[in-house]
Amino acid sequence: MHMPLLTESDVQKFLLKRVSPEVTDVSPIEQQGEWALAYSFRDGDSERIVRFSKMDEDFRKDQFAKTFSSSRLPIPQVLDIGQAFGGFYAVSVKADGGPIDNLCPGEMLSVLPELLGLLDALRLVDVSRTTGYGTWTSDGNAPHTSWRKSLLDVSHDRQGERLSGWKRKLAASSVGNEVFCRAYEKLVALVAFCPEERHLIHADLLHFNLLIANSQISSVLDWGSAKYGDFLYELAWFSFWTPWFPSMAGIDFRREALRRFADNHIETPYFEERMRCYEIHIGLDSLAYSSFRENWEFAREVSKYMVDFLQLE
Numbered sequence: 001m002h003m004p005l006l007t008e009s010d011v012q013k014f015l016l017k018r019v020s021p022e023v024t025d026v027s028p029i030e031q032q033g034e035w036a037l038a039y040s041f042r043d044g045d046s047e048r049i050v051r052f053s054k055m056d057e058d059f060r061k062d063q064f065a066k067t068f069s070s071s072r073l074p075i076p077q078v079l080d081i082g083q084a085f086g087g088f089y090a091v092s093v094k095a096d097g098g099p100i101d102n103l104c105p106g107e108m109l110s111v112l113p114e115l116l117g118l119l120d121a122l123r124l125v126d127v128s129r130t131t132g133y134g135t136w137t138s139d140g141n142a143p144h145t146s147w148r149k150s151l152l153d154v155s156h157d158r159q160g161e162r163l164s165g166w167k168r169k170l171a172a173s174s175v176g177n178e179v180f181c182r183a184y185e186k187l188v189a190l191v192a193f194c195p196e197e198r199h200l201i202h203a204d205l206l207h208f209n210l211l212i213a214n215s216q217i218s219s220v221l222d223w224g225s226a227k228y229g230d231f232l233y234e235l236a237w238f239s240f241w242t243p244w245f246p247s248m249a250g251i252d253f254r255r256e257a258l259r260r261f262a263d264n265h266i267e268t269p270y271f272e273e274r275m276r277c278y279e280i281h282i283g284l285d286s287l288a289y290s291s292f293r294e295n296w297e298f299a300r301e302v303s304k305y306m307v308d309f310l311q312l313e
Contacts, residue, residue, distance in 0.1 A: 006052060006085065011039050014084055015050060019043065019091060031099060031208040035224065040094060047094035048079070055162075056081055058224035059090035060138030065223040067140075068200060072121035074219050095221070097213030101206055101245065107215075108247040114217050115238075116260050118205075123231040125200040133198065135227050147198070147229040148191045151277070154284045155184050163292040170291035170299070179303040180287050182312050183280050190277035193270040199231040206241055232268065236278035243305065280310060 008026045015023040022044040029038040029049070036053035051059065059081050069075035080091040103111065132142030134150025144150035157167035171177045202209070203225040211219040227233070235257050242248045254275065261268055268274070283306045290299035306312055 004085070006037055006039075008039070010085075011050065011052075012041075014089075015041060018082065018084070018089075019048075019050075019080070031101075049076075049092045049094045051090050051092070052084060052087060053090075054087040056088035056090070057138055058222065059088060061136070061223045061226060062090070062092070062221075064138060064140045065226065068125050068127075070121065070125075072117065073125065074217065075223075076219055076221065095211050095219030097211035097218035099208040100210045100212050101208055101247070103212065103247045105247050105249060107212075109251065111212055111215055111217075112251065112256060114212075114215070116257060118210075118217050118220070119231070119234050119257070120260075120264075122202060122234060123199050127198060127200050127228060130228065133196075133228050135203075135225065142228050147196050148194055150227070150229060151187065151191050151194065151281050154187070154281055154288065155180075157288075163288055166288045166292040169294060170287065173291065173294075173296055173299070175291075175296055175299045175303060179306055179312065180284060183284055183306055183310070186310075186312060187277060187280045187284065190273050190280070193273035194230055194277055195269075195274075197230045198228050201227040201229055201231065201233050203227050203233065203237065205234065205237060206245065230274060230278070232271070232274050233278045233281075236275050236282060239275065240279045240282045243309075276310065280306070283310065 008028065012023060012026040015026065020043045024042045026039055026041045029040060035055065035058060036051040038049060038051045041048055041050060053059065059078060063078040063081065066075050066077055074095070076093045076095045078090055078092050082089055100108070100111070130136065130140040130142070132144055133147045134142045134144040134153065136142040142150070144153065158164065170180060202220060202223065204222060205220070209220065209222045210217065211221065235253060238248070239253045242251070242253070258268070258271070283302055286302050287299055290296070290302065
């Protein structure tokens with residue numbers, strides 16, 4: 001499912017032939033994605049990004065996501081998608097700034113209002129022209145008839161899907177599936193508290209997908225995991241991953257968000273139950289992905305965190 005490593009020379013030759021005779025300064029992006037290889041380059045006076053992947057689904061999701069873009073939700077334009085090196089390529093406008101992951105604690109605290117503003121912008125996006133719940137596809141529509149059904153689907157391992165085989169690998173591993181099964185039971189018990197709301201959810205606003213420039217959000221990248229559902233899922237993303245990011249130490253995302261909700265008269269019934277449900281779902285999804293990649297060290301970290309912090313007695 002992953003592209004073979006490409007040299008800068010390989011990429012430059014391809015771009016000169018397929019994109020522009022003015023291509024220069026090809027360089028690999030320091031933080032590579034999980035499913036694609038990325039390189040920056042210049043096309044005359046313009047700065048661009050090219051990505052290569054075995055699949056074009058995520059590229060086309062990025063292309064569709066641009067229709068949701070606004071000044072409060074900046075999404076770079078995908079200029080071209082095509083075939084390359086036995087897979088696919090996508091050329092995008094290069095956004096300014098660096099990833100939120102690299103901020104120091106003081107910097108993270110200073111951009112917290114911007115981050116909460118971004119969550120507001122996502123919540124307010126008009127998604128009425130699309131259908132379904134859960135992870136949406138490149139046409140902007142999602143497969144599930146309810147948000148709750150999409151959450152419960154995290155336990156399924158279907159042949160032919162991107163992470164196919166993860167369940168067998170987890171059960172056979174040294175990590176085992178005991179924590180997964182216990183966590184899933186908790187998810188089933190909590191899902192009844194989750195409203196059938198339908199908002200735009202990026203579902204991966206870390207891992208180098210959110211860029212900051214001049215203390216402001218400059219770009220939201222990589223919409224491959226995007227969903228439709230309860231807007232609190234986005235907040236749970238930050239509360240779940242806080243221990244892995246020293247820059248977020250000391251930030252109580254729950255408290256800060258609740259204060260903002262109160263100021264804006266946004267009601268969030270069953271707030272704690274919903275947040276716990278989504279944190280468990282994020283952990284389960286991470287275990288599935290780690291198992292697919294056979295990253296057992298990280299799977300153990302996530303399992304321990306779920307037992308300790310999420311209190312999976």
